[in-house]
Amino acid sequence: MPAIAPQLPADWRERLHSGLLARPDVELENVRFGGLASGSASVRAHLKEGWPPTMRAAAVLVGIVDRSETPSLLMTVRAGHLRHHAGQISFPGGRLEPFDADIAAAAIRETHEEIGIDVDLIRPIGFLSDHVVQTGFRITPVVALIRPGFTLRADSTEVADVFELPLKLALAIESYRARQRTVRDVQVEVWELPFGEYQIWGATAGILLNLREVISGAHA
Numbered sequence: 744m745p746a747i748a749p750q751l752p753a754d755w756r757e758r759l760h761s762g763l764l765a766r767p768d769v770e771l772e773n774v775r776f777g778g779l780a781s782g783s784a785s786v787r788a789h790l791k792e793g794w795p796p797t798m799r800a801a802a803v804l805v806g807i808v809d810r811s812e813t814p815s816l817l818m819t820v821r822a823g824h825l826r827h828h829a830g831q832i833s834f835p836g837g838r839l840e841p842f843d844a845d846i847a848a849a850a851i852r853e854t855h856e857e858i859g860i861d862v863d864l865i866r867p868i869g870f871l872s873d874h875v876v877q878t879g880f881r882i883t884p885v886v887a888l889i890r891p892g893f894t895l896r897a898d899s900t901e902v903a904d905v906f907e908l909p910l911k912l913a914l915a916i917e918s919y920r921a922r923q924r925t926v927r928d929v930q931v932e933v934w935e936l937p938f939g940e941y942q943i944w945g946a947t948a949g950i951l952l953n954l955r956e957v958i959s960g961a962h963a
Contacts, residue, residue: 749911749912749914749915749917749918750911751814751910751911751914752914752958752959755814755910755914755958758957758958758959758960759807759868759869759886759957759958760868760869762956762957762958762960763868763869763870763871763886763957764869764870764871764872765869765870766870767846767870767873767883768870768872768873771798773872773873774872774873774874774875774881775872775873775874775875775949775953776790776874776875776949778874778933778934778944778945778946778947778948778949778950778952779931779932779933779934779949780921780931780932780933780934786929786931790877790929790931794875794877794879795879798875798879798880798881799838799879799880799881800838800839800846800880800881800883801836801837801838801839801849801880801881801882801883802836802837802839802846802847802849802850802853802882802883802884802885803833803834803835803836803850803853803882803883803884803885803950804817804834804835804836804850804851804853804854804865804884804885804887805834805871805884805885805886805887805950805954806834806835806854806860806865806887806888806889807886807887807888807889807910808889808891808907809888809889809890809891810891813909814909814910815907815908815909815910816834816907816908816909816910816913816951817834817835817858817860817889817905817907818832818833818834818905818906818907818908818941818943818947819832819833819834819835819857819858819897819902819903819904819905820832820833820902820903820904820905820906820941821833821901821902821903822899822900822901822902822903831944831945831947832941832942832943832944832947833947834884834947834950835850835853835854835857835858835902836849836850836853836854836857836882837849837853837856837857838880840852846870846883846885847867847885850867850883850885850887851865851867851885851887856898856901857897857898857901857902858895858896858897858898858902858905859894859895859896859897859898860889860893860894860895861893861894864889864890864892864893865887865888865889866887866888866889866890867885867886867887868886868887868888869886870883870884870885870886871883871884871886871950871953871954871957872884872953874946874949874950874953876945876946882946882950884950884953884954886954906941908938908943908951912936912938913936913951913954913955914954914955914958914959916955916961918936918938919934919935919936919948919952920934920935920936920937921933921934921935922935922944924944933945933948933949934948934949934952935948936948936951
């Protein structure tokens with residue numbers, strides 16, 4: 744956590760609206776590697792070898808609780824018994840289903856199912872870059888403003904905990920650090936954001952950094 748408390752830009756909402764993608768970027772060459780902080784072309788090529796021939800579409804909701812003084816991001820802790828990414832910090836979300844109208848609808852539906860927020864309180868405003876993870880999912884982050892006053896009802900079969908990450912911390916580059924991890928038997932550096940008892944890393948940290956880029960105009 745930064746030694747000096749960061750401050751939000753006064754015009755962060757305007758920056759957010761102008762910087763987000765109006766639609767998902769479907770070009771595979773533009774996807775990001777799930778929170779990778781560094782890596783040579785050979786490392787990235789090795790990781791791509793593990794991708795399935797067809798990536799499965801998924802969506803997460805980057806939900807900003809739109810409080811005037813203390814906006815925050817809604818984060819979940821995945822249940823410990825899940826097959827993939829058990830116990831990790833994530834955004835609410837899941838795979839795109841045939842009955843979903845589009846990727847934004849999938850993110851909103853999954854958010855309602857996982858943590859119970861009324862869909863009428865969720866206003867999607869744009870998209871961040873897609874992120875690919877080694878489990879074979881191509882994740883589209885849907886950014887939305889969430890009206891305060893919601894009631895959380897976490898589905899314990901998927902979510903162990905829900906917490907709010909102050910937006911100003913997510914936008915401060917000092918909040919992040921690069922840490923060595925093993926991915927597909929290769930040592931790589933991935934982004935981490937420690938917050939109290941929580942360690943946010945991998946694709947979730949990468950999505951947060953992408954959000955920071957959009958609002959601050961600076962790359963990590």
